[in-house]
């Protein structure tokens with residue numbers, strides 16, 4: 615890896631692949647036209663958007679006209695929750711383990727006179743589907759369930775969630791920022807009305823995302839202006855970012871099977887080896903788990919100290935997530951699976967990419983037992 619660090623924090627962000635950066639470069643300095651311009655430089659930019667939109671649509675199994683480019687996973691999540699909000703009295707149903715991009719947006723729904731319901735998960739992070747069914751009602755306009763959790767890697771049964779939503783006349787949205795390219799998703803087969811994804815979690819650039827919205831869905835914009843992106847997301851398109859996202863999607867989809875197998879192998883080697891450390895336990899499930907996620911807790915250890923000790927040894931990991939700055943509060947995800955605050959604060963998250971090497975895994979597994987011993991208080 616470039617920095618000489620063994621990087622195991624790929625759920626926080628990933629390296630932009632050199633091929634992706636290279637594909638973007640001409641769109642800064644040569645083909646910098648506005649896609650809405652009529653001249654040839656505008657047409658070149660519009661053509662680049664068309665190509666990237668087709669890449670994303672092919673990866674999800676939808677039409678290019680159903681893809682909106684956004685500024686990232688967060689904005690896509692905001693669009694799903696606020697863009698379909700029918701006004702005061704509307705209720706959104708979601709899970710207790712969503713990313714803050716969903717949970718905080720539900721707070722905004724409540725401030726606008728709506729309501730929200732959080733469905734609990736079991737000790738491995740799987741959504742309680744009967745609780746979801748019971749929570750439904752005429753006032754529910756949207757069910758939003760993440761495809762896979764960013765902290766503990768649990769893969770949710772989104773097909774079943776979509777079915778339940780539709781039985782009760784609600785729309786179904788999934789935050790697939792972590793799951794996209796690491797699990798099998800087809801929006802038509804799975805009955806998904808809206809889906810969020812992000813460039814920088816799949817080796818694309820930061821600040822670019824996509825939003826799938828099924829044609830005919832009753833949705834209004836949350837950003838107003840020049841009417842770009844089918845009127846749903848005004849602002850001059852981030853052409854280099856969109857080109858980078860399209861390239862990252864093409865690369866990820868063409869290598870998906872092999873990459874998943876490699877990451878699964880590394881993940882299982884890490885889990886098996888770490889569980890031999892006294893006082894170590896796995897958070898999240900053994901099966902139906904993201905191929906790149908391993909998450910642990912260590913009795914009597916402060917997760918933050920462990921992250922710093924590993925960092926001194928050239929290994930980059932995290933505790934629960936990197937999504938809220940600071941990390942001084944126990945993660946809501948770990949509370950939701952029933953961990954005590956003390957257990958939550960002893961967490962360590964290892965998230966892989968296909969770029970990780972066996973030698974890096976060796977290094978992690980070599981330095982971790984000593985780091986745990988050193989940090990045990």
Ligand SMILES: *Cc1c(COP(=O)(O)O)cnc(C)c1O
Pocket residue numbers: 625626685686687688689691713715760763764789791792812813814815821822823
């Ligand atoms: C990272 C992440 C987001 C936010 O995506 P950004 O592109 O950083 O805005 C949303 N949901 C999940 C599950 C994530 O992991």
